[in-house]
Amino acid sequence: MSDKATLEVNGEKHEFPIVVGTEKEVAIDIKTLRSVTGGVTTIDAGYKNTGSCESEITFLDGEKGILRYRGYSIEELAEKADFLEVAYLLIFGELPTKEQHDKFHADIKSKSVVDDDVRKIIDAFPKTAHPMGVLSSLTSALTAFNPSSVNVDSEADMYNSVVKILGKFPVLVAWTMRKKQGLPLDYGSNSLGYVENVLKMMFKQPNEDYVQNKIIVDALDKLLILHADHEQNCSTSTVRIVGSSHAGLFASLSAGISALWGPLHGGANQAVLEMLEAIKEDGGDTKKYMAKAKDKNDPFRLMGFGHRVYKNFDPRAKIIKKAADEVLADLGVEDPILEIAKGLEQEALNDPYFVKRKLYPNVDFYSGIIYRAMGIPTDMFTVMFALGRLPGWIAQWREMRLRKEPIGRPRQLYVGETFRAFKTIDKR
Ligand code: CMC
DSSP, rough: OOOOOEEEEEEEEEEEEEETTTTEEEOOOOOOOHHHSSSSSOOGGGTTTOOOOSSEEOOOOOTTTEOOOOOOOEEHOOOOOOOHHHHHHHHHOOOOOHHHHHHHHHHHHHHHOOTTTTEEEEEEEETTOOOOOOOOHHHHHHHHHHHTTTTOOOOOHHHHHHHHHHHHHHHHHHHHHHHHHHOOOOOTTTTTTHHHHHHHHHOTTSSSSSOOOHHHHEEEEEEHHSSSOOOHHHHHHHHHEEEEETOOOHHHHHHHHHHHHHHHTTTTTHHHHHHHHHHHHTTSSSHHHHHHHHTTOOOHHHHHHHSSSSOOHHHHHHHHHHHHHHHHHHHHHOOOHHHHHHHHHHHHOOOOOHHHOOOOBBTTTHHHHHHHHHTOOGGHHHHHHHHHHHHHHHHHHHHHHHOOOOOOOOOOOOOOOOOOOOOOOOGG
């Protein structure tokens, strides 16, 4: 293959280098486009063809349905690793040794206490507030309580911010849920594993000991791993772009949480469950909803279906579907919603509209069914996604800072009014 691409603009030919990634992906490097063409720019709404950075963290091949973190397949990591190992892998590039793992966990635990004044902020939110809005605000507020997290000029400063947020974020997640439920806000226990502690913090009743359920611990561990990174998606790109102005880690993460909230992104897991519930309430007629999804005059979309990058099965959806079957069977839960989901999936996979557009179930299609079986309220599903995505956001933010990437600042094509003389208000 040629190592140059030629672009002709106004009769003049310009050459641009072709760069090839380690997985043989090809990109045209247009860094010099504006300078050599005298200001010509590219337009690519939704960045469907634009690579915003070079990254060593996550590889995905949407045609083949491949997802790997730092070279390791998602299937193997979900099967054999724990969430903290995966977090370490994503952030620092290698699987930790036992010593590295223990030190990482100890450092996280040592930073997990949240300033008690954060409770006052939580108290000020109405109980009706959506947990994603609360979580985003609290994460941003952490900057005020930890001002040293903003200026990260060394790897040591960065490490400090990383372990702080990994320690404090699960507390915020649990408190966000407990406040809504009117339960006292408290901590878990440093003697527990990371995921066990999350569960204890979320579910411990004030008058009972919390008993861990291995099935639930394993299922949550797996779900968090499957959500941990997904290269330059909407929320991750947000984290990178906010961080590129050298805003601190917590402020960048808060912006990422807001981006994740939308129903076209992480908010889809809540939307899927609400959709399945609505179909059930409506008599379980999946065909009616398939027709709505295909009707161009109806804004309804089949939530949990389709993906910007996957034009094949989302490999995470395959693992989650199997896990949903197992978890529900292990917990002895019979959920009619699972049957509706399976029916809808079968219909969509055989429907020419979905086949033609390569619309397959995505990560969010089955995850809500497991969350529900674990006793997690529907409006907390996207918060659980955020908890899983936290290491990915951190890894991407850290990579962006270590690579000294320039501030993110896209161009535009102006299509508004040309120059107009100002008219005073009496002349308009
Ligand atoms: N139901 C019905 N039609 C769909 C759907 C769907 N879920 N998804 C895409 N289409 C159609 C769309 O109408 C369009 O049709 P046409 O070519 O006739 O105009 C075609 O498929 C391509 O869709 P698009 O919107 O141009 O594709 P995109 O890459 O911009 O959007 C997406 C990807 C994920 C936003 C979209 O598939 C969608 O809205 N899915 C439902 C929401 C969802 O499940 N989101 C979670 C994504 S995975 C987790 C995450 O990112 O957090």
